[in-house]
Amino acid sequence: xxxxxxxxxxxxxxxxxGPRGRVKDxxxxxxxxxxxxxxxxxxxxxxxxxxxxxxxxxFLVLSGEALLIVEDEERPLxxxxxxxxxxxxPHTIVxxxxxxxxxxxxxxxxHQAGPGWGGYPYSEVAMKRDASAEExxxxxxxxxxxxxxxxxxxYQDGWLP
Numbered sequence: 001x002x003x004x005x006x007x008x009x010x011x012x013x014x015x016x017x018g019p020r021g022r023v024k025d026x027x028x029x030x031x032x033x034x035x036x037x038x039x040x041x042x043x044x045x046x047x048x049x050x051x052x053x054x055x056x057x058x059f060l061v062l063s064g065e066a067l068l069i070v071e072d073e074e075r076p077l078x079x080x081x082x083x084x085x086x087x088x089x090p091h092t093i094v095x096x097x098x099x100x101x102x103x104x105x106x107x108x109x110x111h112q113a114g115p116g117w118g119g120y121p122y123s124e125v126a127m128k129r130d131a132s133a134e135e136x137x138x139x140x141x142x143x144x145x146x147x148x149x150x151x152x153x154x155y156q157d158g159w160l161p
Contacts, residue, residue: 002028009038009160016153019130020144021045021095024155032109039103040159041066041095047103049133049143050126052088053118055108059083059093063161064101067094072125087111090121092131102160 007026015023021041027034039047041064050069059068059082066077070091077083077093085091095101111117119136120143126132133143 010155012155013152014155014159015150017150018148019045020147020150021047022153022159023150035105035107035109037105038160039093039105040100041093041103042100043095043097044129045095046129046131047093047105048131049120050090050092050123050131051118051120051143052090053107054087054111054116056087057085057105057107059085059106060104062102062104064095064099065097066101066103067096067129068092069094069123069126069129069131072123074125088118090123092126094129094131100159 009024009026015025017023021039024038026036026038029035041047061077061079061081063079068075068077068083068091070083070085071089076096093103115138117138119138120133122134122136123132134146137143
């Protein structure tokens with residue numbers, strides 16, 4: 001049984017992902033049934049490459065504006081909008097508006113290990129936002145090859161509302 005804990009989002013390690021924003025893992029990945037992350041996306045930054053997963057996910061916009069790309073359609077998101085994403089719906093979220101947006105992301109982890117986790121389909125709509133893999137793949141390494149590696153960083157004042 002895993003130990004319980006309290007984690008402050010402004011303390012500890014964040015990940016700087018360049019044009020993919022900044023992210024804080026709120027749950028220890030190695031023992032999690034559910035992934036819980038905070039994303040801070042500047043306008044034009046994409047949370048992920050357009051993808052689908054074998055587990056459901058959910059996204060709540062806490063501040064700012066974003067653009068949801070889901071099933072090759074664009075839909076604006078604003079503060080307090082919640083996107084429920086059942087498996088296997090292809091999607092991604094891109095920062096929009098005039099400043100950063102903050103998104104709470106929650107995802108089940110039951111099928112994350114192994115070849116059936118999901119995939120990165122090519123999407124012309126997502127590619128217009130530089131948010132699609134250049135070719136269909138199930139490899140994160142291939143899908144994110146043109147982006148810099150994530151780097152550990154510390155929280156900076158102003159990232160969170």
